[in-house]
Amino acid sequence: MDFTLSEEQKMLQESAREFALKEMLPTIREYEEERRVNHALTKKLGELGMLGIHLPERYGGSGYDYMSAVLVWEQLSYVSWTQTLTALGHGVLAGTVLNLGANESQKQKYLPPLCSGESIIAVGAVEPAAGSDAAAIETSARVDGDQWVINGSKNFITSGGLADTCLVLCQTDKNLGWRGIALIAVDTDTPGFSSHPISMVGDLAGDLSNLGFLDCRVPRENLIGEVGRGLHISLHGIDTARLFISAGALGITQSCLDASIEFARERSQFGKPIGSYQMIQDSIASLAAELMAIRWQVYYAAYLKSRDLPHAKELSAAKILASDLAVKASEEAIRIHGAHGCTDDYPPARHYRDSILMTILGGTREMHKLTIGRELLGLNARS
Numbered sequence: 001m002d003f004t005l006s007e008e009q010k011m012l013q014e015s016a017r018e019f020a021l022k023e024m025l026p027t028i029r030e031y032e033e034e035r036r037v038n039h040a041l042t043k044k045l046g047e048l049g050m051l052g053i054h055l056p057e058r059y060g061g062s063g064y065d066y067m068s069a070v071l072v073w074e075q076l077s078y079v080s081w082t083q084t085l086t087a088l089g090h091g092v093l094a095g096t097v098l099n100l101g102a103n104e105s106q107k108q109k110y111l112p113p114l115c116s117g118e119s120i121i122a123v124g125a126v127e128p129a130a131g132s133d134a135a136a137i138e139t140s141a142r143v144d145g146d147q148w149v150i151n152g153s154k155n156f157i158t159s160g161g162l163a164d165t166c167l168v169l170c171q172t173d174k175n176l177g178w179r180g181i182a183l184i185a186v187d188t189d190t191p192g193f194s195s196h197p198i199s200m201v202g203d204l205a206g207d208l209s210n211l212g213f214l215d216c217r218v219p220r221e222n223l224i225g226e227v228g229r230g231l232h233i234s235l236h237g238i239d240t241a242r243l244f245i246s247a248g249a250l251g252i253t254q255s256c257l258d259a260s261i262e263f264a265r266e267r268s269q270f271g272k273p274i275g276s277y278q279m280i281q282d283s284i285a286s287l288a289a290e291l292m293a294i295r296w297q298v299y300y301a302a303y304l305k306s307r308d309l310p311h312a313k314e315l316s317a318a319k320i321l322a323s324d325l326a327v328k329a330s331e332e333a334i335r336i337h338g339a340h341g342c343t344d345d346y347p348p349a350r351h352y353r354d355s356i357l358m359t360i361l362g363g364t365r366e367m368h369k370l371t372i373g374r375e376l377l378g379l380n381a382r383s
């Protein structure tokens with residue numbers, strides 16, 4: 001295994017870093033304070049080829065492998081994960097789902113505008129009574145002539161209030177369990193569709209919405225893939241999203257570490273820089289040591305996934321470790337910054353708000369432990 005970065009990967013990493021520092025950093029505070037999404041930024045990410053970074057070039061993507069995508073996501077999240085989450089729900093989650101599940105004409109229709117950022121696509125899987133247990137969804141789809149009629153609701157949908165189209169996980173026949181589940185594209189101007197923004201602890205410059213479907217009628221050809229494949233297609237998208245989330249967690253941790261080092265050098269108390277005290281050095285050294293180790297775990301998961309090798313337990317381990325580390329790093333960084341760290345004048349407060357979300361979307365810690373347990377023991381706790 002060789003993790004030496006190619007010249008192309010180094011350039012990609014550098015251009016993502018430059019974009020994050022020049023375009024995201026100067027505006028993030030304003031958008032967070034006003035709780036607005038920076039649409040211009042999403043478009044720019046599209047122009048740079050980052051929205052469809054892992055998607056095939058023939059559909060407008062950039063065709064990079066997962067390792068390259070991880071490098072980019074680390075850099076973007078270094079500055080702001082809330083800005084990056086909009087791109088994640090759209091480009092990574094919806095893009096992956098469509099690339100795997102859609103037929104050729106659906107790919108031609110949806111993927112190029114998704115990659116360019118001209119249209120926003122959300123994925124609605126989770127519901128009030130079906131979170132980690134995605135197979136328990138109750139949103140129903142029944143056939144009426146040449147249309148699907150959809151009724152139900154979805155919770156916590158990234159960009160649900162901005163999207164032009166939502167890929168909705170529906171149950172077509174509850175007697176069939178997961179075999180009845182279908183993924184159906186619903187344009188958000190369809191009568192009966194509604195969205196309601198929700199306020200969270202973080203993601204302040206993003207959009208998370210609850211969605212309602214009341215007798216929403218869409219053409220039968222809006223079925224993505226086949227009935228019975230909807231859950232599989234969605235889980236494949238979530239698998240990819242969790243790799244990007246893990247990469248984002250590395251970016252947050254690196255940012256907290258860099259900010260802490262800079263602050264600890266500059267801030268003096270008792271006549272010396274606080275960084276000269278051993279307890280502060282211990283905090284910084286411990287974070288750096290964990291980041292070094294966990295970064296390789298995320299890269300290893302990306303390496304396996306890029307080669308289409310089995311990676312479930314490796315990626316679950318990466319997701320648990322990286323997201324927990326981001327939470328810990330932002331807490332530690334706030335402590336090192338003292339009261340300054342509790343303000344938005346320094347990066348850790350922003351990362352503190354966002355990192356906790358990373359431990360939940362893309363699968364909770366408990367779900368990932370069940371995945372690792374299943375792989376090691378050959379026993380599925382969830383069935």
Ligand SMILES: Cc1cc2nc3c(=O)[nH]c(=O)nc-3n(C[C@H](O)[C@H](O)[C@H](O)COP(=O)(O)OP(=O)(O)OC[C@H]3O[C@@H](n4cnc5c(N)ncnc54)[C@H](O)[C@@H]3O)c2cc1C
Binds near residue numbers: 123125126130208365
């Ligand atoms: C920022 C953000 C963005 C999101 N974006 C999207 C999106 O775009 N589309 C979408 O469909 N969803 C989205 N979600 C929803 C997300 O997928 C769910 O929050 C997640 O799957 C967990 O479901 P839940 O929140 O209902 O928690 P629950 O499943 O109710 O779990 C609650 C707690 O119980 C634990 N638990 C559950 N079952 C078990 C078990 N068997 N054993 C042990 N512990 C268990 C969980 O680990 C957790 O700690 C988003 C969530 C967030 C926070």
